[in-house]
Amino acid sequence: MAVRRVVPNIPSGSVQESRAFYGLLGFEEVMNHGWIMTLASPSSPAAQISVMTSDRTAPVDPDMSVEVDDVDAAYAIMRESGAEILHPIQDEDWGVRRFFVRDPSGRVVNVLAHRARPGQ
Template identity: 35%
Template sequence: MYVRDLYPLITTPAHFEARDFYVTHFGFEVAFQASWFVYLVGQPDGESRGATLAFMHPDHPSNPPGPESFDGRGMILTVEVADAAAAFERLFAAGAPIVHPLTDEAWGQRRFMTQDPAGVLVDVVQQIDPQAGFWDQYMTE
């Protein structure tokens, strides 16, 4: 099977606010939009079309059975960037909520977290060198 796309579909009445959050702070573009649905694509790099993300209003009749409105629990959306400090400064200056400060983690990530209008925690990460020996405790022989 060839998978053409794979994206989270987040059910929320704040689908337009979520759209604006990702367009403003992460450079996504609207690929499709209706009163009940928004489909976003990240900036392509010339070889792929980039990341994709969708939001659906819970009241539309096409809503499949089961997905209640997202309540903010059980999901983190990780966005890997080249420069987490620059992303932090830009989002902070723009007034995005910062729910975890910019931190260099021992396992090899510089990261911070924000939260979108649908309640999704967005973990913005940059890969950096881990602290010497950090991963040794997790290696098996």
């Protein structure tokens, strides 16, 4: 299993203002679902931050997102380790498969993989 990227999730009631603020640092919007917006560096696209009001399909809001190449393997490893699963693995409408787990410091980690599009 390999980590593809790590993205901090910033809770905010001011998503649009946050877009303008981080835009001053060179970030550009690459995804916006209304409740979560991801900004990335055009020169280094894996350098990203997400700003969110609250997670629409999970019982808690994640502190960070970790994209892996095999989310099912990551889920199995976390379950076998006895880690606290806060949100079971599931496919989301926006094209990711994910689960939430609590880390030893109490942070909520959204572990995800993008699903392949038909024809890929």
